[in-house]
Amino acid sequence: MKIDIDKSSLEMTEWTCCACGCVQWMPTDHNDSLRRSHKTFYCVNGHSQHYPKKTPIEEVEEKLMNEYSKNAQLESRIKKLEKERTQIVDLTTVLKDIKESQNAIRSFHANQPQKSKSKSFLKRIFSNHS
Numbered sequence: 001m002k003i004d005i006d007k008s009s010l011e012m013t014e015w016t017c018c019a020c021g022c023v024q025w026m027p028t029d030h031n032d033s034l035r036r037s038h039k040t041f042y043c044v045n046g047h048s049q050h051y052p053k054k055t056p057i058e059e060v061e062e063k064l065m066n067e068y069s070k071n072a073q074l075e076s077r078i079k080k081l082e083k084e085r086t087q088i089v090d091l092t093t094v095l096k097d098i099k100e101s102q103n104a105i106r107s108f109h110a111n112q113p114q115k116s117k118s119k120s121f122l123k124r125i126f127s128n129h130s
């Protein structure tokens with residue numbers, strides 16, 4: 001059986017074994033696939049190889065994931081700060097109510113006639129001396 005291969009479309013990539021230095025060739029598509037997958041492959045002398053370096057797409061994906069993570073952290077912080085802000089507004093309202101109550105009490109006492117106190121004071125004084 002004869003298989004026809006269109007060799008003009010078969011692009012090859014040269015690579016060198018990092019263990020023995022043997023220069024070899026593999027189809028560029030397969031080499032690209034190995035770079036993306038980081039899977040182990042072997043030189044003709046049996047030395048295992050793999051591409052540890054991240055591809056540009058992996059680097060961009062990693063940066064994107066880092067940005068997503070930072071964004072999630074910032075959203076969480078914003079929610080926490082908004083909750084604290086609401087609590088502060090609530091406390092401010094409570095403090096305002098307390099101050100208004102204190103002012104009302106002061107005003108009430110300030111408007112109370114002092115005569116009754118004075119009269120009873122004077123009565124006590126005069127009853128002791130009479």
Ligand SMILES: [Zn+2]
Pocket residue numbers: 017018019020021022043044045046047
């Ligand atoms: Zn080798």
